[in-house]
Amino acid sequence: MAKAQLKLLLFLIVLGITLGCMAAAFYIYDKILSPDRRVQEEIAGIKKGDMPRMDPGAKRFDAAIDLIKEGRIEEGRDGLFKLINQFPDSPTCVEAKRIVGEINMDQLFAAESKAGKKDYIVQPGDSLALIAGKQGTTIDLLIRLNGLMSTMLQPGDHLTILPLDFSLRVSARSKTVSLWRKAGEKEYFFKEYQALDVRLPPSVRAPTDMEIKGKSAVIDGKVILSTDPLYAEADKWLPGSRGSVILRTPPSSKPAAAPAPEASPKAGQPAAAIPGLDEAPTTGVFLAREDLEEMFALVRNGSKLYFVTR
Structure with missing residues (x-):
């Protein structure tokens, strides 16, 4: 009888230990191993792209757009500038650059905007080309800023002058051409254009x-002038x-012709063909007509042209 009771007691002890081990194992799995496993699975899913990545620039973009909608244009543009500089890989940067470019262009050509502009009184013997050369600007910009319908000037006429210091940066990788403006010793992003194609020569x-x-x-x-219809x-x-590199509009069926220096264009002047620049050039940076026309107004002879890797 005593032996039977001892065996039963041992059995119960062993059963209790077994159940206790099972309970401890379940607790460890449920509270420690299982959550860790789920975390690892989530991390793996993110790495595989199964879950959307967080965009650190999205909130900044939304905040800047809200400021612009409220009429706080300068603050909104500054917010977009910071986004472009701090989070260049954010998907919102493309739209941010477009909006910044539109704001900059609107302010540049707005009659009420006086930033950087000055009044010039036409002197005897002055021409648009001569004034543009002396004042560090372009004929195209003089025409646009002053709404000129003719290149004829009279002594005593008042012209709005805006000295220019723009440069261009071409990226064959993203097929973009960006316009940068110099302020003091620094340059800042002004506007970006999407090129139709970028085909750089091997050199x-x-x-x-x-x-x-x-x-x-x-x-x-x-050759025709800016005032030609x-x-x-x-x-x-x-x-x-x-x-070796030319920024140009898409080739047309019209004969190719040589570049004319901005300082001395003559309407109707025949232009000699450039060797290698035919109706279907194999290399160049090709841009929409309206984009290149805008660049014509803002870049001048001697403006820097950079080719970048990004």
């Missing part, structure tokens, strides 16, 4: 730089200083 490898040398607006093989339809070119 040009980023990073490198050159200068804009000359401008051409050509139609039917002849057909100016918007003309083929336009901005050659680089090395002659």
Whole structure:
């Protein structure tokens, strides 16, 4: 009888220990191992792209847009500037750059905006080309700022002058051309354009730089001026200083013609063909007509042209 009771007691002890071990194992699995496993699975899912990545620039973008909607344009633009500089890989940067560019252009050409502008009184012997050269601006910008319908000037006329210090940065990787403006010793992003195509010659490898040398607006093989009614339809070119890269409009059926220096364009002047620049060029930075026309107003002979890796 005593032996039977002892065996039963041992059995109960062993059963209790077994159940206790099972309970402890379940507790460890439920409270420690299982949550850790779920975390690891979530991390793996994020790495595989199964879950959306957090965009650190999204909130900044939304906050800046709210400021713009409230009429606080300068604050909103500054917010977008910071977003572009701090989170360049944010998906919102494309739209941020577009909005910043539109605001900058609107303010640049707004009649009520006086930032950087000055009044100039036309002197005897002055011409648009001469004034543009002396004042560090362009003929196109003088025409746009002053609403000129003719290149004829009279002594005593008042012109609004805006000295320019813009540069261009071309990225073959993203097929973009960005306009940067210098303020003091620093440059800041001004506007970005999406190129139709970027095909650099083998001799040009980023990073490198050159200068804009000359401008051409050509139609039917002849140079035309900014005041010509057909100016918007003309083929336009901005050659680089090395002659190997040209920012240009898409090739048309019209004959190719040589760039004419901005300082001395003559309406109707025949333009000689450039060797290697035919109706279907194999290299160049191709831009929409309205985009290149805008650049014509803001970049001048000697403006820097950079080719970047990003």
